[in-house]
Amino acid sequence: MTQRKIPAATLMQLLGPWTGRGPAYVNLARAIQHLVLDGRLPLAAQLPSERTLAAASGFGRNTIKAAYDVLQDDGFLVLRPGVRRVVTLPPLATTPGVPLPPLSHPHLIDFAAAALPAPEGLIHEAFMHALTALPTYLPTHGYTPLGLPVLRSAVAARYRARGLPTTPEQIVITFGAQHAFSLIVRLVTSPGDRVLVDQPTYPHALDALRAASCRIVPVALTPGGWDVEGLAAAARQTVPRLAYLIPDFHNPTGHLMPDAVRSEVTRLLHQTRTLIVVDETLAELALAVPVSAPFAVHDRHATVVSIGSMSKSFWGGLRLGWIRAPRDLAERLGAARASVDLGTPVLEQLAGAWLLRDPDPLLGRRRKQLRDQRDVLVEYLGQQLPEWTYRLPEGGLSLWVTLPQPVGPALVAQASRFGLRLTAGERFAHDGLLARQLRLPFTQPVAELREGVTRLARLFREVVGQDVLLDDPGNATRLEV
Numbered sequence: 001m002t003q004r005k006i007p008a009a010t011l012m013q014l015l016g017p018w019t020g021r022g023p024a025y026v027n028l029a030r031a032i033q034h035l036v037l038d039g040r041l042p043l044a045a046q047l048p049s050e051r052t053l054a055a056a057s058g059f060g061r062n063t064i065k066a067a068y069d070v071l072q073d074d075g076f077l078v079l080r081p082g083v084r085r086v087v088t089l090p091p092l093a094t095t096p097g098v099p100l101p102p103l104s105h106p107h108l109i110d111f112a113a114a115a116l117p118a119p120e121g122l123i124h125e126a127f128m129h130a131l132t133a134l135p136t137y138l139p140t141h142g143y144t145p146l147g148l149p150v151l152r153s154a155v156a157a158r159y160r161a162r163g164l165p166t167t168p169e170q171i172v173i174t175f176g177a178q179h180a181f182s183l184i185v186r187l188v189t190s191p192g193d194r195v196l197v198d199q200p201t202y203p204h205a206l207d208a209l210r211a212a213s214c215r216i217v218p219v220a221l222t223p224g225g226w227d228v229e230g231l232a233a234a235a236r237q238t239v240p241r242l243a244y245l246i247p248d249f250h251n252p253t254g255h256l257m258p259d260a261v262r263s264e265v266t267r268l269l270h271q272t273r274t275l276i277v278v279d280e281t282l283a284e285l286a287l288a289v290p291v292s293a294p295f296a297v298h299d300r301h302a303t304v305v306s307i308g309s310m311s312k313s314f315w316g317g318l319r320l321g322w323i324r325a326p327r328d329l330a331e332r333l334g335a336a337r338a339s340v341d342l343g344t345p346v347l348e349q350l351a352g353a354w355l356l357r358d359p360d361p362l363l364g365r366r367r368k369q370l371r372d373q374r375d376v377l378v379e380y381l382g383q384q385l386p387e388w389t390y391r392l393p394e395g396g397l398s399l400w401v402t403l404p405q406p407v408g409p410a411l412v413a414q415a416s417r418f419g420l421r422l423t424a425g426e427r428f429a430h431d432g433l434l435a436r437q438l439r440l441p442f443t444q445p446v447a448e449l450r451e452g453v454t455r456l457a458r459l460f461r462e463v464v465g466q467d468v469l470l471d472d473p474g475n476a477t478r479l480e481v
């Protein structure tokens with residue numbers, strides 16, 4: 001397998017200002033440890049040699065060696081024969097605290113799922129229209145592996161309305177975006193193929209890649225979004241078969257990929273003949289910016305396949321999504337799905353087509369609701385957990401919160417005692433911990449958000465009160481959560 005190498009200059013850039021009070025080697029070890037815990041240094045990557053890092057940092061080789069020794073003692077580095085020091089995680093770091101007995105709570109507040117309930121009345125109305133249209137289809141056999149023409153046309157029309165010429169023949173209707181991605185992975189990859197993904201990314205996409213025995217190549221997002229140089233280096237070093245990107249209100253970080261980055265990413269992944277799969281599930285949930293043109297407007301070489309879904313804009317229970325691909329690939333995808341399923345139910349597709357004939361009024365209401373709920377969540381977090389930090393996302397369904405200490409796993413382990421469900425940051429990482437991160441959806445009604453933040457604050461105070469923190473440099477690498 002191609003071993004990813006972290007050049008000394010890249011490591012220095014990732015580290016930012018890391019010096020401070022206390023011995024330099026301890027500060028350096030602690031800063032590298034945070035990069036590992038935050039998923040910004042990929043596991044199994046090689047760190048630079050002591051000599052090159054000493055030259056790049058201006059510190060002596062002994063300092064670098066001492067820092068690497070600390071990391072090695074604490075299980076964040078291993079020595080592999082013939083290679084340099086390799087990033088890893090200590091077994092202790094993934095061990096949650098011992099669960100305590102549950103406290104009594106009238107109901108659970110679910111911060112684990114980022115999805116809205118169905119819009120009042122509309123889904124019912126869509127199915128009433130679908131039932132009326134159904135008799136036309138009853139004399140046919142009803143198998144639609146590529147999708148009903150009426151829905152394929154409605155999806156294609158939506159792409160055209162957003163500025164991307166698209167024909168119905170380019171669309172394959174699926175059971176949601178997750179099914180769409182799994183179909184693409186099954187058709188396009190072979191076991192052992194490398195697939196480039198953002199780190200963090202959507203957990204079930206990682207699951208689909210693991211199920212297909214792909215080798216996952218994570219490229220860390222920076223606090224500002226996509227790291228084009230990092231992406232280029234990973235693509236050059238690993239020549240991935242596929243890249244899976246979420247350019248619009250990225251799940252979980254909320255980042256929106258700027259147009260210039262979209263064209264650059266398309267250009268550079270064309271050089272390695274990498275098929276780019278863009279997941280646009282959240283694209284229409286723009287809260288503070290206009291909805292972007294579909295990513296594929298930057299595609300000059302037919303190397304972009306887009307997936308979309310009605311789950312987040314309309315309702316997850318519809319189980320309707322799609323793939324937009326070059327026509328021949330769309331046909332091959334339709335044929336390939338026969339080993340798993342023979343098409344999406346006609347009634348659901350008719351309901352979907354009815355909903356898509358005029359989606360803007362509902363989308364407008366959805367955006368306003370999400371904006372209001374996002375602002376409420378932010379307000380309560382500011383009041384009750386001011387030490388939690390996040391970037392205000394311009395769209396999507398959640399905040400990606402950074403905790404002041406790596407206590408995410410402990411919060412998740414203890415959440416049910418406080419009547420909460422939380423998803424661990426590590427679900428969004430490939431072989432990483434992301435122990436300082438939590439995704440907090442703002443898809444709950446305002447009253448639930450208020451109560452949820454109150455419970456979160458009590459949970460957090462209890463957990464940090466119990467645990468040994470990493471703030472003391474003399475105790476830099478003990479993680480007791």
Ligand SMILES: Cc1ncc(COP(=O)(O)O)c(C=O)c1O
Pocket residue numbers: 114175176177178179202246251279281282308309310311316320321
């Ligand atoms: C980025 C992303 N892709 C795919 C999905 C799955 O969507 P679907 O319900 O359409 O399968 C989700 C749902 O959370 C998502 O956030």
